Amino acid sequence: MISSLVSKVVGSKNERYLKSLQPRVQAINALEPEMQKLTDEDFPKRIAELKEKVDDGTKLDDILPEVFALVREASVRTLGLRHFDVQLIGGMVLHEGKIAEMKTGEGKTLVATLPVVLNALEGKGVHVITVNDYLARRDAEWMGAIYEFLGLTVGTVVHGIDEKERQASYRADITYGTNNEFGFDYLRDNMKFYKEQLVQRDLHYCIVDEVDSILIDEARTPLIISGPSSDSTALYARINAYIPSLKKEEHYTVDEKARSVSLNDEGVAKVEQMLGIENLYDPANITLQHHVLQALKAHSLFERDVDYIVKDGQVVIVDEFTGRLMPGRRFSDGLHQALEAKEGVKVEAENQTLASITFQNFFRMYEKLAGMTGTADTEAVEFKEIYNLDVTVIPTNVPMIRRDYPDAIYRTQEEKFNAIVEDIHELHKNGQPVLVGTISIEKSELLSRMLKKRGVPHDVLNAKQHEREAEIVTNAGEQGKVTIATNMAGRGTDIKLGEGVRERGGLHILGTERHESRRIDNQLRGRAGRQGDPGSSRFYLALDDDLLRLFGSDRISGLMERLGMEEGQAIENKMVSRAIENAQRRVEAHNFDIRKQLLDFDNVMNQQREVIYSLRRELMVNEDLEDLAHEYVDDLLEEIYEPYESTKGAPDEETVETLKARLEELFALSRVLPIMETVPSRDEAAEAIRGILARLKEDAGEQYQEVLRFFMLESLDRHWKEHLANMDHLRDGIGLRGYGQKDPKQEYKREGFAIFQEMLYLIRETALKALCRVRFQRVAEQELVHKEQPEKLNYAGASSDAESKKKQPSRRTQPKVGRNEPCPCGSGKKYKKCCGSAA
Known part of the structure; x- marks a missing residue:
C-alpha cells in the first residue's frame, strides 16, 4: 500500500527513469536543424571525426546526442523514416545495456540503428541478433542503407554461407545474424587449429531482437556440436517393438507436468520377461533400462504433428513456442532415435558431444548486452537474475485503443471449436480481418478443416518458410482475411490495415487457447492495435485444455459447476480468468526452475570451458x-x-x-x-x-x-x-x-x-x-x-x-606469474599447484 502511494506521488521507477532521459531527447531535437543543413557527403566525414574522438578517449555518452541526430537525419534521407521521440528513448535504453519493451508496430528495427551506430564507433564490432535468417537478411539490407550512408560497413551471418563470407561479415562494423549462427560460430572457432581461420572477434556489444524468444524460450536447449558415435542403432527398433504391449497405469505412470515417465513394479517384471533378463536395474543392464524409458517417453509424451512431424523420412522437431520446424536439430540422449523407431523411419546413429554451450552463458560473454521486444516485463525477474538485464517499458507513440475482451470459457474442446468457427464466419462475413493463434500444428489443421466445411477462405501458417510466413502475416490486415498462425509465427513483420478495415473495427485477434506463458498470449494480442490502430482480441478456453487440465486448480472446475454451464454456452467470469492467470504463473515459475537448473549445471562446465578455450587460444595465437x-x-x-x-x-x-x-x-x-x-x-x-x-x-x-x-x-x-x-x-x-x-x-x-x-x-x-x-x-x-x-x-x-x-591475438593484461612462484591469490601454494593448475 505504501509503495503504491509513493508511486502515485513521485511516479514508478520506470517513469522516473524515462523522465531522466528527456533532457537528452531535447538535445537531439535541438541538433535537427543543423543536421538538415549538411550535405550527403558530410555524414561519413562527421562519423569519421567522431570515431577519432572515441579513439582519443571521448566517452560514447558525451557524443550520444550528435550521433543520434546524425542517424535520424540519415534515416530520413535514405528510408524516409524519422525516429519518434519515444524511439530515441528506446535507443538510449539499448545503449545503456537494458531491455526496451516496445509494443508491436513501434519500429524496434529502426530504434536499433541509433545505439548500433553509436557503439560501432569503438571499432570492436556490433552484433544485432534476430530470430531467423529471413529477418537477419531483411534488416541488414533495410537498415544497411542508413549505415552505408554514414560510411559504416554491414555484414550478415546466416545459414549456408562459407567461412570467408563469415569472416568478412564479422569484421564489418555491424553484423546481423541469428542466435544459432553466432553461438555455433563461437563453438566452431574453438575447434580450429589455425588462428588465420577464426571468424569471430571478441564479443563486444550485442542487441537481441525478440529478446524474450531467444534468451527465455530457447534457453532451455543448449547449443551442441556433435559427431556420430560408434554405438549400434539396432537396439532402438528391438525395444520399440515391446512398448505397445505395456499399458499406462498398469505398467507405467506418466507425469505430464514434469515430462517424465517411470515403470512400476508390474512394468519392470513385464520388461524383464520380454527382454529375457533377471534384473533390469543390474548395472550390466543400464543401457537396456535407458532405452526402455526413452522409448516409453517417445510413445507417451511426444505427439506427432505437435512435438514433431515426419517429413521426407525424417523426424523433424517442432519448436514448442513458435511452431516453426527445426530441421537439423535433434533431441538428445537417444530420444530422437526412439522417435525414429516409433515412426518406422531410418534410425540415425547417436551423437557424441564435441562442444556445447547454453545461450545463457554465450550471451553473458558480451561486454555489453541489450535487447528489445514487445513482451518482456512478465519475465523481468529472470532477465535480472540470469543476465543482469533491467527491463524498461517504453510508452507508445500513439495511445493504444485495442479492446481486449474477457476470455470465453466452454466445457469441452468440441463446443469451443464450434463457437470459434461460428465467430470467425461472422467476422469474415462483416469484412473484419481475423488473425487466429493456435498452439500446435495439429490444432491449426483441425480448425482449417472446420473452416473449409463452413466455406470460409483462409491461410494456414505453420512457419515452414520464413519468406512465405512474412508475406502471409503482412497481408493479414486486409479486409475479410482469415489467417491461422501457430503461436507467434511471423514475429518481426508489421501487419498494416487494409482499406476499409478501420471502419470495421480493425484486426481481430482470436486465441484458440491460453498458452502456458502469459508472455506468448501478449505477443499474439500485440499483433493488433499498432500505432493507434483500432483492433480487438479474445481468447477461447475449454475445461479440458492442457493448461487447465494440468495446472488449473480444482477450484476452477468447481466454479464452473456452480455457475451451471449448459452445452455450447460460454461464460465470462473474472474469478475464472484470475485463476487461469495464476495457473500460467505457476507454469512460468516451473519453466524458470528448469532453465535455472540447466544454467546451474552448465556454470560448472562453463568454468572448465573458459579454461580450455583460453588455453586453446593461447596455443593457436x-x-x-x-x-x-x-x-x-x-x-x-x-x-x-x-x-x-x-x-x-x-x-x-x-x-x-x-x-x-x-x-x-x-x-x-x-x-x-x-x-x-x-x-x-x-x-x-x-x-x-x-x-x-x-x-x-x-x-x-x-x-x-x-x-x-x-x-x-x-x-x-x-x-x-x-x-x-x-x-x-x-x-x-x-x-x-x-x-x-x-x-x-x-x-x-x-x-x-x-x-x-x-x-x-x-x-x-x-x-x-x-x-x-x-x-x-x-x-x-x-x-x-x-x-x-x-x-x-x-x-x-x-x-x-x-x-x-x-x-x-589475445593480449596479457597482467604480469606473467612463474609456474614455481607463490600464487598471487595468497593461498601460500606454488602458482602451478593453485590457480595455475588449469594452464
Whole structure:
C-alpha cells in the first residue's frame, strides 16, 4: 500500500527513469536543424571525426546526442523514416545495456540503428541478433542503407554461407545474424587449429531482437556440436517393438507436468520377461533400462504433428513456442532415435558431444548486452537474475485503443471449436480481418478443416518458410482475411490495415487457447492495435485444455459447476480468468526452475570451458610455444618424482623400477639415456627431455612451432571430447545423490573438478608422449603444412581433421606469474599447484 502511494506521488521507477532521459531527447531535437543543413557527403566525414574522438578517449555518452541526430537525419534521407521521440528513448535504453519493451508496430528495427551506430564507433564490432535468417537478411539490407550512408560497413551471418563470407561479415562494423549462427560460430572457432581461420572477434556489444524468444524460450536447449558415435542403432527398433504391449497405469505412470515417465513394479517384471533378463536395474543392464524409458517417453509424451512431424523420412522437431520446424536439430540422449523407431523411419546413429554451450552463458560473454521486444516485463525477474538485464517499458507513440475482451470459457474442446468457427464466419462475413493463434500444428489443421466445411477462405501458417510466413502475416490486415498462425509465427513483420478495415473495427485477434506463458498470449494480442490502430482480441478456453487440465486448480472446475454451464454456452467470469492467470504463473515459475537448473549445471562446465578455450587460444595465437612445452615437462616430472622424493630414506627397488618405467613410457628416455642403472635426478631427466625436444627442433627447422602446436592441440581436443562425455555421464546419474542426503549440484561440481584436473594432466602427458617419439620426415613444405586444409598436416603418421578460423591475438593484461612462484591469490601454494593448475 505504501509503495503504491509513493508511486502515485513521485511516479514508478520506470517513469522516473524515462523522465531522466528527456533532457537528452531535447538535445537531439535541438541538433535537427543543423543536421538538415549538411550535405550527403558530410555524414561519413562527421562519423569519421567522431570515431577519432572515441579513439582519443571521448566517452560514447558525451557524443550520444550528435550521433543520434546524425542517424535520424540519415534515416530520413535514405528510408524516409524519422525516429519518434519515444524511439530515441528506446535507443538510449539499448545503449545503456537494458531491455526496451516496445509494443508491436513501434519500429524496434529502426530504434536499433541509433545505439548500433553509436557503439560501432569503438571499432570492436556490433552484433544485432534476430530470430531467423529471413529477418537477419531483411534488416541488414533495410537498415544497411542508413549505415552505408554514414560510411559504416554491414555484414550478415546466416545459414549456408562459407567461412570467408563469415569472416568478412564479422569484421564489418555491424553484423546481423541469428542466435544459432553466432553461438555455433563461437563453438566452431574453438575447434580450429589455425588462428588465420577464426571468424569471430571478441564479443563486444550485442542487441537481441525478440529478446524474450531467444534468451527465455530457447534457453532451455543448449547449443551442441556433435559427431556420430560408434554405438549400434539396432537396439532402438528391438525395444520399440515391446512398448505397445505395456499399458499406462498398469505398467507405467506418466507425469505430464514434469515430462517424465517411470515403470512400476508390474512394468519392470513385464520388461524383464520380454527382454529375457533377471534384473533390469543390474548395472550390466543400464543401457537396456535407458532405452526402455526413452522409448516409453517417445510413445507417451511426444505427439506427432505437435512435438514433431515426419517429413521426407525424417523426424523433424517442432519448436514448442513458435511452431516453426527445426530441421537439423535433434533431441538428445537417444530420444530422437526412439522417435525414429516409433515412426518406422531410418534410425540415425547417436551423437557424441564435441562442444556445447547454453545461450545463457554465450550471451553473458558480451561486454555489453541489450535487447528489445514487445513482451518482456512478465519475465523481468529472470532477465535480472540470469543476465543482469533491467527491463524498461517504453510508452507508445500513439495511445493504444485495442479492446481486449474477457476470455470465453466452454466445457469441452468440441463446443469451443464450434463457437470459434461460428465467430470467425461472422467476422469474415462483416469484412473484419481475423488473425487466429493456435498452439500446435495439429490444432491449426483441425480448425482449417472446420473452416473449409463452413466455406470460409483462409491461410494456414505453420512457419515452414520464413519468406512465405512474412508475406502471409503482412497481408493479414486486409479486409475479410482469415489467417491461422501457430503461436507467434511471423514475429518481426508489421501487419498494416487494409482499406476499409478501420471502419470495421480493425484486426481481430482470436486465441484458440491460453498458452502456458502469459508472455506468448501478449505477443499474439500485440499483433493488433499498432500505432493507434483500432483492433480487438479474445481468447477461447475449454475445461479440458492442457493448461487447465494440468495446472488449473480444482477450484476452477468447481466454479464452473456452480455457475451451471449448459452445452455450447460460454461464460465470462473474472474469478475464472484470475485463476487461469495464476495457473500460467505457476507454469512460468516451473519453466524458470528448469532453465535455472540447466544454467546451474552448465556454470560448472562453463568454468572448465573458459579454461580450455583460453588455453586453446593461447596455443593457436602464440608464435613461440617452446616455453610452454618446457612447462609441460616440469609439471609432469614434478608429478612423477613426488612419490619418489617424498620417501623417507632410500626408496625401495619397486619404487625405483616404477619410476624408470614411467620415465620410459612418457619420454622414451632410453633414446638419450641408454643405461639407467641409477635413477636420473629430476634435473637430469628434464635436461634429457629438453635434449629430445632440441633434436626435434633441429630436424623440423622452421616447422618446429607447427609441430608443437599440432600435438598440443590434438591432445587437448581428444581429451576435452572425452571429458565432455564423462561429464554427460556424471550428470545423468548425479540426481540419485539426493537420496543419500547430498546436494546433486555440489556433488557434480566436486566430482567434475576432480575429473577436470585429471584431464589437464592427461593433455600434457599425451602431448609430450607424442613429441618425444615423433620422427620428423623431411617433405616439401606445402605437403607438411597446408593451412587452408589442416587435415593434410602429417607428422610421422599423425593427422587431424580439425577445422580452422581467424582471431585477433589475445593480449596479457597482467604480469606473467612463474609456474614455481607463490600464487598471487595468497593461498601460500606454488602458482602451478593453485590457480595455475588449469594452464
